[in-house]
Structures are given as C-alpha cells and as structure tokens.
Amino acid sequence: MTRLTTRIAVGIVAAAACATMLTGCLGQPSGGADGKTSLVAVNNGEIQRVTGAQNAGSQIAMAICEPLTGIEDDGSIFMRGAASVESKDQTTWTVKVAKGHTFSDGTKIDAKTYVDTFDFVANGANAMPSNFAYEQIQGYDELNPAEGEPTVTELSGLKLVDDDTFTLTMKSPNNDVPYLLSMLSFCPMPESAFKDPVAYDKKPIGNGVYTLKSLDPQVEAVLTKDPGYKGWVPKGAADTLTFRVYTDTNTAYQDVVAGNADVLRSLPPGLIAQGRNALGKEGLTAIDRNTLQTYIAWPTYLDATYPVEVRQAFSMIVNRESISKDLFKGATLPATSLMPNSVSAYREGACGEYCTYDPDAAKALLAKAGFTGSIPLNYASSSTTDAATALAISNSAKEIGLDVEPKPVPAATLSDTINKYGLDGPSIQLWGSSFPRASEWIASIFVDANYRLKYDNPGAADQVKQALASGDEKQADALWQKAEDAVLADQVLQPLYQQVMYIAHTKCVTPHAAGGDMQIYRTEVTCSQ
Template sequence: MNRMRSRLAVGIVAAAATTTLLTGCLGQPAGGTADGETSLVAVNNGEIGRITGAQNPGSQIAMALCEPLTGIEEDGTVFMRGAESVESEDQITWTVTVADGHTFSDGTEITAQTYVDTFNFVGAGANAMPSNYAYGPIKGYDELNPAEGEPTATEFSGITLIDESTFTIEMKSPNNDVPYILSQLAFCPMPESAFADPIAYDKKPIGNGVYTLEKLDPQVEAVLKKDPDYQGWVPDGAADEITFRVYTDTNTAYQDVVAGNADVLRSLPPGLIAQGRNALGEEGLTAIDRNTLQTYFTWPTYLDATFPIEVRQAFSMIVDRASISTDLFKDATVPAPSLMPNSVSAFREDACGQYCTFDPDAAKDLIAKSGFTGTIPLNYSSENTTDAATALAVSNSAKEIGLTVEPKPVPAAALSETINSYALDGPVIQLWGSSFPAPSEWVASVYVDANYRLQYEDPEGQALVAQALAAATPEEADELWQQAEDRILADQVIQPLYQQVMYIAHTACMTPHAAGGDMQIYRTEVTCS
C-alpha cells in the first residue's frame, strides 16, 4: 500500500502575544511588486535541502514546479492535468493518455516516453530516489527492489509504452486509487538530462509546472516565477512571483506574518491559533474545512491479554473528545468520530458510535465486567506538548471512575524504537496523515503492519479492503470501506481521538486554497493588485 510512515503528532509552539491587527493590503510583499505584478512571500519551515520528492522542506516548492498527471480539487475529487485521461476497465491495467502540447520549462516536449522513463528511473531502488516507495503497488516493483540480493530487472514489467501519447500501468492487484496516486510528487516527470545527475537536478530541477525556479539559497530562500509558456492548469489569482523564505522558528515566522513581512504561514501550530485570531482577525486566519491529519490511540494486539476489549472500550469512553477539542485546544482540533477524516468520501459522522461517546458510567460498568484492577500506561512523545496535555486530560477523567491511567512521556526516538520493536506496555498516541484523500489511506493502512505496528490481522476485513480497491464505482467502494472500518473499530485496536484543523496565517491580500484538505502554497489567490 502506498503510504508514508506514521508520524508522531506535532507539538504546540509557545509564542508571545501580539496586538497588531491587519486591516488591509500592506503593499509589498502582500500582493504587489514594483512593476505591478503580484507576488507573495511564503514561510518555508526549515532549510531547503532538496526539492524533488515528497515529505521534505522543499515539497511546497516542488508542487509549484510540477504538473502531475492528475490533480486534486478542493473538494478532494480528481481532475486531469498532465494527462488527458486515466482509465481502466478492471482496476488493474490503467491506460494513461498524455495531454498534447505540454513541455518542460526548457522547452523539451513531454510525451508518454517521458513518463515511462521517469517511472523506471525512480522505481529502481539502485537509483536511491527518495520517492521510490510510492511505486510499490506497481507490478515489477519487487524485481526492481528486492529485499535481498541484486535486482532481477531494470524496468517495470507493469509499465508499457503504447505510442507517443499513451502508456499503461499494471498494478499488482486491483487498485482504483491510481488516479489519486498519480497526483503525487513522486510521479512528477523528469527530463532525460536529470537521469545523469539527479543530485544536481534536485538543486535546480527543470519542472513542467506553473512556476520555474529562478533562485535557490537553501538556508535563505527560493524564488519562483510564473512560466509564461506553461500550457496547463493555473490556480485562480496565482501570484506572478513566489518567494519561499526559510524560517527555523515558527514563532518568528508567525510574527513576520503579523507584521506584514511575510504573507503565508501554512499550518499554524495550535498554541498560536488563539493569538492569531486576535492579531490577524477574520481576514488573516483561515481554517481549511477538510482535515488530513488525525490522532489516535493505538492498542497493539500483543497487549490484548493485558487489556481485554472491555478495558479498551472503557478507555475510549472516558475520553471527553469534545472538551479536549474545545476547552483544551481552543478548536484547533475537532473530535474524530471515524477512522477517516472529513476529507474522505467514505467519512461518517457516527462511525465510531458509543465507544467514541463520553460516558463515564458505562465505562465504569465495563471495567467492573472485565475485572481489571491494574494501571494503563499511556505512551506519548515527551517532545510533544499537545500529546502531553491530552494524556493528562485522559488521566484526570479516568480517576473519576476509579481507573488509573498513567501518562508516560518517552523521548521520540525511543518511543519509535519501542513501537517498531513491538515492546509497548500500553496504548500510544499516534498521528496519521494522508498522501491523498482516499479511504484506503486510512482503512487499508491499519492492516499494513509497518504503519502502526499493531500486528493486527482480520481476513474478512482485509477481503473487504481488496474488494473496495477493485470496486467499479466510488459508491460501491465507499460502502465496502465503511464495512471494513466497522470491523476495525469493533476490534478496538485503534481508537479515533481528534482531527487536527489546519489553520493558515496570512496577510489580508491572500486567500489560501487546498487540495482535498492539503493547503498548497502555490494555490494561494492574491486578491490585491
């Protein structure tokens, strides 16, 4: 399954209060340049070590430089970008027709051969490309990336060039997520010149997207300009120039947005949201209405004998999710009623049912029924103040019914090692984020042991996942995803806690936009001239 590994939740960043109020456009950088073109300065969180590939400080830059085969609308649906069509009759073999007239920024024509060459290069483990993992579902990946020994192939057996504008992708098994998968940075085309020296290419890639990279100082900034020759989709109100300014401290970045020295800060930490409301007002703080980050309690199955299902059910029912989101985190989170966030089509408001409902009396009865009299250690990253606050709230709630929940902070590296070694002594707080807004990212991921290390197996649930991935229509697929979700929730191996609301801090001349809940800076609409 194409997944990034699970990540521990981001912490709250403390910041000094500020009283500055933005009441209108502040001139440059908020929307204007000396020659009348529009511009914006965006916060880049961390040094720009590389640009291509996903999940690195250069990812937001890469999105502006790349036109993938498909794109994601704000509502999470797929639309065609570099592809004219992506179609399949059996969900296994997908035919991709490449759109005519699209080129790299250096004028090199993009054809089906371009994508075939790129996929074979990135998918070959010997080339050590950071996005290699995303090609795992394609037939022939294992031969290119053997667990042991040398590769037995040099190209994907599942990728076939048909003609100048057409190629096919054969998956290992039916997978109707392919249109979503092809929207990822991992599948951005590369010109032939990149293969000879991918490291150099990573410093100044020749893209095929809305923008070109004009300047890169990894510790200071990257400057992008709109490509006048680009023939594809351009976001409404896209700036003519974007400067990604490097910040290593979120508080400093936030203060610069408040002062008008920077225009967009993506994903404001929870600890700054209340201040942002006061400092920036309604025109300068935008909540993305679809969520892509969700926090859970996870219970590896090797703990079942210690904590029987009644204990796990009771634990979930003493968690006051509404109070945690409203009172503790000031609406920076919303209670999670499902394994899936609201950005996914199969999301249901009541999927978790009674066990995600705060009910101390019912929880007390369940504990009595189980006969449990011990302590529940609640593991979390000691570097994470958000998780610390959550663990304390749960511990205090447990005391009300005579249950002992002991918050257990563990250094992040040690906690990761404990999880990976199947050595937890109790539940752990974990964060999950999606690569694209599809149910598979949230339901199928639970069955992939490398993600949560739950050692969880359910043949009937896994069969439902396979059926969902092979379903002919989205409606049929969603029903199957929900059935699989019901089985996982019934087994109480993973319990939804809350979805993290992404808040964007920005100057008044900027309107942020997202792709299915994932805010992408280059899609920011400049509303002042």
Template sequence: MKQRRLIAAGAMFAAGAMALTACSSDSDSGSDGGSADSNASITLYSTKPENPLIPGNTNEVGGGNILDAVFRGLVDYDPDTAAPEMSMAESIESSDNKTWDVKLKADQTFQDGTPVDADSFINAWNWTAYGPNAALNNYFFASFDGYEAMNPADPDEDGPKKAPTPKVKELSGLKKVSDTEFTVKLASAQSFFPTMVGYTAFYPLPQAFFDDPEAYGKKPIANGPFQVTAGDGDSGFTLTAWSGYKGEDKPKIKEAIYKTYTSDSAGYSDVLAGNLDFMNQVPAAALVDNQYQTDRPDHFVNKAVGVIQTATLPQYSKNFKDDPNVGKALSLAIDRDTITKSVFNGGRTPATGWVSPIVDGYKAGACGEFCTYDPAKAKEYLAKSNFKGPFSFSYNSDGQGNKEAAEAICNSIKNALDVECNAKSYVDFATLRADVNASKMDNMFRSGWQMDYPHIQNFLEPLYATGAGSNDGHWSNKNFDALIKKANAAEGEESYADYQAAEALLSEDMAVIPLWYQAQQSVWSERLGNVKVTPKSTLDLTSVTATS
C-alpha cells in the first residue's frame, strides 16, 4: 500500500483470486422490474449480537453488521473494492507514518443533533483504550502513545493477579487541535493507519453514551445513514433511514429489519416462502448441486469474500499448552478437500495459510505440510503429543453450515487418528463467544475472521499478536510480534515479506488450524434490486433498492 497524502490507497483484491460466478441486479428497479419504492422495508437474516451495541466492545458480525449500518468513521470502504474512502474525515495526513493529522468535515452531527467533532472521536477512543473498561476492541489502540499507561500489566509474580488501576484515563497520543482537527501520535510507524480507522473500534461516540452506557447499548445514537429505531438482540433490530445524514451514500430504502434466527434452515425456508428478503449465506444443504441457484434463479451471488474459517486450540488449556505436536496432528488429520466438496459443494477453498487470498500480500502455502491431509503423518505427531484425546469441536448452531462442517471435521479426525472426536453444539454465536471470551474452552472450537479492513495486517496482528483482542487461543510468540511491528512500519510491498514471515511462524505451533477460505453464497427475494454483497460479506444497505 503506497502512502499518499490525504489517505493511503488500501490493498485491493489479488487478481484472479477465487474467481466465482455472480448474478445480481444492478438497476434502480426491483429485480423483477417493479418500481423501486423509497419507502420500502426489507428484512435480513441475522444472528444475536454477543454484547450491547457499543462499537468499542463489538467484534463479531451479529452486532458489527448493525453498527456498520448506523455509524460512519473517519473513512468508509467502497462496497465493490473495499478501498478506503473519506467519510467523517476531510483529510488524514502524515509525513512519517507515526504522527497523523486528522481534519474532520464541518457540520457533521449525531442523530440527536450533537456534533461529530474531535472530542467525539477522542473520547470514544479513550474509553475503548482504557483497560478497566475491558472493551473487546481495546487492542486496536495498542500502537497509540500512552496505551501501556492505560493498560498496566498483571505482575503475575505469584499467579494471575488483577492488573493495577491505571493512573491515567486518556491516551497521551491523542491531542485536540480544534473542534474539527486532532492529532494521533503512534508509538511506532504504521503506514496503514488511514485504512484501519474505518473499523468499528474507531467510530465516534456522542455524549449520550457517556451519560448512560447501558441505555445506549440497547439503542445507540449514531451518525450514519441508518438509525436504530426498535428491537433487541433476541428478536432483531429495525433500522430506519436517517434523514439528517449528510454523506453521499444515502439509503434508497426506508427500513432494514434484521431478524434474529437460531437456525439457518429456518432462515432459508423464510427466503423461499417470501418472508425474508436477504440471506447472507445459504445453509450447507442448499449448496448441494447448487440447489440455491435453482431455488433462487437470478437472485443469488457466489462471490469470494475476505473471510477465513479456522479451528482454535486454547493454549491456556493443559491439553494444548506448550505442545505443538497435537495441533499438527489434528491439522494433518482434517481432509479439507473432501469436506469443502462434500459439505460445501466446492463453495469453500481449502486453506493453506491464515491470510485471505483476496488481499495483497497473500502467499499460498504458509501452513506448509500441515494443511495437507496425511493420516500416517498425523498419527506420528499424535504419538509424540502429550494430549491424545478424546477431542471435541465446539461450534455455534445458528451459523450456516457449521453443524455439518463440525461433524465432518470430527469424522475426519476419527478416521485418521482412531480417536474419539465429537461435535459440540452451542445454541448461538453469542453463547459460544461468551465462553471463548471468558477463556472457558478446553478443546477445539470454531473460529473465523471476517476482515475489518482490506489489509494483510488485519488477518494477522489482531488475531495472533500477544495479548491481541481477538487472540482467542492466547497464543504468543515474541518473534511474531517483532516481525509484525517491523512490517507495520513499512509501506506497500516492502512490508509483505515481514508479514509473510510472521505468518509462517504460526505453523510452528499450529495453535490455530486453517480450514478454508470462504466464498459467499447469498440469496434474496424478487423485491430487491441493485444488490451488492461487499468484500466483507455484508449487503450494502445504501445501494440496495426494493419494491413495495
């Protein structure tokens, strides 16, 4: 990514990666030719958010999709290319990639009329970065000056202890210049900073959040094209187009209603019955013989997206701690080729590493021999391991294809290693994530990553750096951390070699097992037109049209 004034260019998709077919409408009318109605409402498949709708504490898709529709950050991402574009920011400039000057567009407001100004960004970022708030997106501020003072380490001299209370509550690297300008000083150079700050963790917050965080999390007051007008996580949320939005990406519909499902088959049945307008990923059963294309002719898409699925082995568990042999054995025992063909009808591509093929810097084969199915070698590594099973694989049953995939993974492990392996179901994603975030897992569990922003760093540092917010398995490697820091400071292709070297270190321990890269198979009703599935795997709500 070559640095530019105003904003870094952003990684584009790797040419030719996972080329797949797509069918969608690109007109301003409904798919079947009806007139688009700006007062139309549409319904979308959703899962229950893990937490209240607070940007700094949301790092999963159930809540993230809602927040991305109702908020706008300094930059937003093009729905076709994912390239970053100015949103709340007028400019983001730096001469050294370490100190950044941010100028905001004037007269931007939240949905309660209060200003989107420098304080709304600074206060929001300080809240997320303040250790005692225990925000899930806290780690995204680890590169900022003053982060360590706000997140003092647990001394851990006589076992785990509570970290001391920070003496400061504000990042020293954030300085207000005026109501429409502030500066950010980083501890080390970071060339992709302008790309990163469109992510959920960097959204601004109005004073209403600080006045009553609990009430705010139920019905956030945001600054984007939609506003939350009704609903909850159990049933879903109603988003209504906000008439005060000044951005160019104004909605062409009145409402987007996210309906919470605990079963993907129930959601798909609703699509076929005309009771649901959009389903982001069809169930595994609908992939067989491309049944979804027969069910919804001219109303589907099959598109490569920035998503990877993995299996995590918790390194805090005595079963896996300091034992790379068990992860290598399990990875060698998973027949990715057969599973992606039999469960997903070729709609997934076996992973050979931890970075999605659609971002620049991707290098095939980072996993080495360990992502190739080899039962004989798998047994050799299991014989050398301390833990030899039985194994289980935890998954959330509300996710499309998760049940079938989990069962296929365990069957493959059983057949290759002659050990017991059982698929363990959680009722929904929020329930699984609660145990994951509480470090309660003692065996394999389903994990995955939908890119936050289009950069190779996003598939590595937030997931595997020591103490990173989404490092669910608590893996740690000082050499990995050092390579990431070095790569972050470089620009464009100069950084790729170090990112790739860091990725290669993941194969030494196999604490996280790559499974497959994801293409997305979405379907929608006849009512929808101009359907765009973004590289982040979401429906672009500001482009879609609908008939009455």
C-alpha cells in the first residue's frame, strides 16, 4: 500500500506536439499498410527510470515485464510467468515456472532466474527501489540490517528446488503471496543486469508482451511487440506503443480531445465534467472498481487533545455525499468503509453512523467531550483536491460552531512531519493499493511505517494475522471485517471518498484494468485507419 501524498509530484507541460509524431493524430490509433496498429499514451512526467514500482515509468515497466502472476479485470489471479503457485500452510509457497519463456534478447528464464533476481533485489546493499516489497519474506531482516552491511547475500526463505521450481517461505502465513508476485517488484532480471543495475534501469531487457525500442526520458518511450514472447497477450494490444511525456495534465487532456494522443490514464477530478462534454460516452470510461481512497488520519499521540468523541464529531460534520456530488461532480464516491469496492471484504456502510452527516449529533458529542478548541486540518499544499476538501469540511464545521482550520503544508514537509510524529492535528491522506486485497487496506494500518499513527490494537492485529493465514476466502473476509470494525471504533482513520478513475481516450480504443487499476498496455485497439 502506498501513501500517495509523499510521491514526487508529476510534472506539467507537453514535451512533443502532434506534428512531430507519426501516430495517433487523427482521433484514432493509426494502422499501417501492413495492418499493424500503433497507440500513443500519455506518460505523466519525465521517465527517469523504468523498472520498479511507484515511478513515472511504471506503466512502461508493466508492458515489458511478465510477472509470475497476473490480475484479471475482476481482481482474480491468473498464471503468467508461473505455471503454478501453491501452498498447503500459507507460509511456504511452491512456485513452478512456465517452460519456454525468455527475455527479449533470447536469454532463457528458469527458476534460478527468479531466485537470483529475488536475492539481488532483497539485498539492501544493492539499493534497489523494489527492495521494500520483499520485507515479508523470511531472511529479509538479515539482508537489511538496521546498521552496517548485510553479512549474508541470500534470502533464507528462498530455495531453488530444480530448473523449474523454487520455494518461497514467508515470515508468517500469508495467503496474498499469489498477488504479491504480480507486482513489478518481482519482475525477473537477466544476469547481465546485476553488473550495472543503474544502466539496466534506464534500458531494461524485458520478458513481457513488449520490448523497449527507444527511450528519450523527456520526450517519449517507444515499445514494440516482442515476436519471441510466448505468454499472455491482451486482446487487441497495439503492435507499437508510444508513451509520450507530458508534464501538464491539461495539455495532455487537450491532446486526447484533439486526437493527438489516444489514452490518458486517471483524468483529474477537475477535468471530468469537461471530458463528459468533449468526449462523451465513447471517449470517457470510468473504471468501476476503485483503488484510490482518501482518509482523515488521526495519530494516536494526539488522543489527549482530540479524544474519541471529538474525532467522531469531526467525521459526522463531513458531508461526504455533498463533497462527491456537488464539489467533485461525481469524480469521487462517498467512502463508508476503510476498504474500496475492489476488494472482496468490502462492505458498504461499514463505518455506520460516524460516516453519516449529522451536525446535531456532532454538536452533542463535542459538548460531551467539553471541547471548545480549534482543529488544524493538515494537507499537502500542492493538492487542489485536498484544498477543496479541507475548505468544505471547515465550512461544514462552522455550522455547529466548530473551528476547523485548513492548514496547507508543502508535501515534502508534511511527509517529514508525519514520519517524525510531529502533527498538531489530523491530516488528509490519499492511499492506493498495489493489488486488490484487504491486506493492502487493513493490515497496512498496523505497520507503523505506513500511516505513522502509533496505533496498537492487539485484538484487531490478531484478526489480521488469522485472516492472512486462512486458506478460506470467506473466512478471511469475515476476519478482515472484524478487524476493520475495531479500527473504525477507535476512529484513527476516517474514510472520506473513493476516487473514481476516469480514462480519457479516443473512440477507437477500449481501456482495461487489473482489479481496478488501469494498465495502459492492456488497451484494446478496436478500429484503425
């Protein structure tokens, strides 16, 4: 799970005009005389690196990487680089690698490829950006000591069985391992990459549907289908895929409207109303499963200042329906659960009365607590969405005589303050998931490095462990829901709204998602010139 407020802000102005491009300039993907199709996608921000998660090159990485597993539109798992991923105890997992798969340079991929890759990335001394994803594997702590260099070079929980098989042992039972292995962090690397991972990061040798043909970090990346690839290919995938760099979302949007680009992932809320008018139903698609959610976070070191009655009152003066309908014009949906609707454990209304707008009840709770002070509401000053949210909450609070003071803070400063446990009041936080599972939303609350809440609830934490260890989906969901109820009762996190992901696109393409997260390389070309 990722706290998105700490990400480097994506940039703002178009790097290339349609006149300089060979494709995508006539309102539809172009088709050559040979019948091959090409697609131009917006890439938000300079492509400083390609491999690993959480960077401006991530969408490119998805196109050139075949992970061990994949995620369907509905959130279910299917096998890709793996033939099977199985476990009897949810702790030790046996992975059988699919036969005959290679990197784009023809290098063979086998079980040893994955073992070598995992050992290299998990080793803190190599400073790989995806290192964080290996934390749950047995032996990670020894490879990432708090002080000094590691004295070992291999994960103790990783064993090569034979050419086609390896085992992965987790620190504790975890039924989400098949989902973990779908992440970019677990993409295989050829042996040549270990010699110079920095250079490899800029021009990786992939094993996926596409191969990286060329890259100009400030202009574009051009990808072509790999003719030697033997794995799963999305229906209608373009033969050539160009990621054009934009540093201004408004410019990117206007280019899609004009037909100068074909796909813009995640249209900002402020542009959705325009998009409905300019693109209509054929050019604006909403992903019906959500992976982004905004919360009010209350670190527990502020409990003495803001007791539970104050936190409950705060939540009840937030008019979630009005914020989504009137402020954001349907670009968000009111959140009444700590989980979005992309996970199977989701329940609408889980938050109950405390996520229901009720100013009279809020006023009574404040009187019960004897609270007469003001509440600073911290948010990243670069976020216009957070600014509008904070102002709406402040105005609503005034109606019952409560002073909620919007407090814009530079994103880097806010992140540093959160990490150092220095907040003077609640903060607005946007979170996104790596895969559609309840653990991304509930288990993460108990990892202090995420929200920095200093939150402890032994009963709920035990339910999380039981949920992760369960091999039964329904039983696991019931445990996740019990843990969610406990967290909601403590009011350390208050759901505000889910962000609806809208895709702006030309009429000849159909966007597709993986469990609620749009992946550009899965875009289906439905017609050509």
